[in-house]
Amino acid sequence: MIDSVLISGAGIAGPVLASLLARRGVHVTVVEIADGVRPGGQAVDLRGAGRTVLDRMGLLDRARALSLQQEGIAEVDSTGRHLSEMRVSDFGGEGIVSEIEILRGDLADLLVADSKDHGAEYRFGTRISGLSPAGDQVQVELDDRSVCLVDLVVGADGPHSATRKLVFGPEEQFVRPLGGYMAWFTAPEGESLDGWYAMYNHPGGLVASQRPGREDGTAKASLSFASEPLVFDRHDPDEQRALLRTRFAGAGWRTPELLAAADVADDFYLDALVQVHMAEWSRDRVTLIGDAAYCPSPLTGLGTSLALVGAYILAGEVTSQPDLQVALQRYDELARPYVTTAQELPPGGMRSFAPNSRLAIWLRIATTRLMVSRPLRPLARRMFFSKAEAVTLPEYTVD
Ligand SMILES: Cc1cc2nc3c(=O)[nH]c(=O)nc-3n(C[C@H](O)[C@H](O)[C@H](O)COP(=O)(O)OP(=O)(O)OC[C@H]3O[C@@H](n4cnc5c(N)ncnc54)[C@H](O)[C@@H]3O)c2cc1C
Structure with missing residues (x-):
């Protein structure tokens, strides 16, 4: 059994x-x-099996306390008028806006605090610079020049995982661009959204959205655009902001205010919309979880569920199977069917999320109206909003 x-x-x-392993003495x-x-x-x-994981960890009530009050999602025109509405209640809390929506930063804070309470140690501003086999362990070199020996290394370092690159090879082998980019940042709410997640589509594959934040007067904004792969510095937010200004020049609704907010937001983050596909997630004593191994992309709304479920299964297996290789094999077998389902994109993929023409935008809005109409709701629920539950979670002891 592993110790470190x-x-x-x-x-x-x-x-x-980290929390699940530390709870079991690792x-x-x-x-x-x-x-x-x-x-x-x-x-x-937080939906389906991901919500169940938080529940089994005893964190669901704390997550609920941090969750946002949201009415639902509305497609809006350039004046802000709602052209379609999908309420949270329309699909029993499992639609595009789910029953429990929590700010990503709040969830990360909650999880880090919980894992620290159970004994996990954090070293911020640090990354792995080298990995090499060392008998029954792995030797890890860190960029602060320290070296340590551990039983298992896990890459949970997102879609551009450096761990994956070190062990499995270059990003291009595993990362599939979906044809667009998305930026997230905090912005003033401005005119009240009345609890609605407002989404505006502009011809040319542009999407601007804004949803209420947790504090009064703040909102979480997003600007996305369809595009062939672009070359830019992923570590230079100013270059990325300039890119957005060029792309969104002349776009309507609240876009000018959102561009101005992006310029000053200290949590500005832009990335390509991608998926990660790998035939194997583990090699020797190194394995991958979350977006590093199977990023489904924000278009699916299931990245967090996959991260929670993958971590739960991996922790359960490596702390219950005496043989690490068997445990890693079982992690793959148990999690892969869920990953495959969660990675199925909504019909139309990027083209449907960011339509190019006015006609295509209108068709999208008409489709949403049909989906939420009473007669078609059960069918839409089965077709689009049941994937988060598509796994039977094994029972592991979670202390
Ligand atoms: C800042 C940010 C904002 C996001 N916002 C949204 C959103 O609004 N909506 C949405 O659906 N998804 C969002 N995502 C993605 C979402 O968090 C993930 O899809 C999902 O929760 C899976 O999480 P993860 O832990 O696998 O990956 P991530 O949440 O991406 O976490 C990966 C972590 O690894 C760290 N890291 C990267 N490289 C290294 C390295 N070399 N060494 C050490 N650490 C490294 C990163 O700083 C990050 O903290 C966001 C991700 C980030 C990083």
Whole structure:
């Protein structure tokens, strides 16, 4: 059985795994490249099996207390008029806006605090610089020049995982661009959204959205655009802000205010919309979880559920199977069917999320209206909103 684990990445998957392992007596160290828990992101959905994991960890009530009060999602025109509405209650809390939506930063804070309470150690501003086999362990070199030996290394370092690159090879082998980019940042709410997550589509594949934050007067905004892969510096937010200004020049609704907010937001974050597909997630004593292994992309709304479920299964297996290789094999077998289902994109994928023409935008709105109409709701629920539950979670002891 393993005694020590080093996890790279303190997003969502890393801290969940850290907590579950530490609860079972494993010595856990988490290294995170950022100087602290990353604050950014919009609301993430807690639904289906992911919500069950938080429940089994005893954290659901605390998550509920942090959740946002939301009416639902509305497609709006350039004046802000609602063209379609999908209420939270329309699909029993499992629609596009789920019953429990929590700010990504709040969830990360909650999970990191919980794992620390159970004994996990965090080293911020630190990353892995080298990995090499060392008998029944792995030797880990960190960029602060320290070296440690652990039984297992876990890459939970997101879709651009450096752990994956070190062990499995270059990003291009595993990362599939979906044809667009998305930026998230905090913005003033401005004119009240009345609890609605408002989404505006502009011809040319542009999407602007704004949803109420947890504090009065603040909102979480997003600007997305369809595009072929672009070359830009992922570590230069100013270059990314300039990119948004060029793309969204002349777009309507609240876009000018949102661009101005993006310029000053300290949680500004932009990334390509991608999925990660890998035939194997583990090699020797290194394995991957969350977006590093199977990013489904925000278009599916299931990234957090996958991170929670993957971490839960991995922790359960490596602390109950005496043979690590058997445990890693079982992690793959148990989690993969859920991953495959969760990675199915909504019909139309990026083209449907960010339509190019006015006609395509209108068709999307008409489709939403049909989906929420009473006669079609049960069918729409089965077709689009039942994936989060598509796994039977094994029972592991969670102390
Ligand atoms: C700032 C931010 C905002 C996001 N906002 C949204 C959102 O609004 N909506 C949505 O659906 N999804 C969002 N996501 C993605 C979402 O968090 C994930 O899809 C999902 O929760 C799975 O989490 P994860 O822990 O696998 O990956 P992530 O949440 O991406 O966490 C990965 C962590 O690894 C760290 N890291 C990266 N490289 C290294 C390295 N070399 N060494 C050590 N640490 C490293 C990152 O700083 C990050 O903290 C966001 C991700 C981030 C990082």
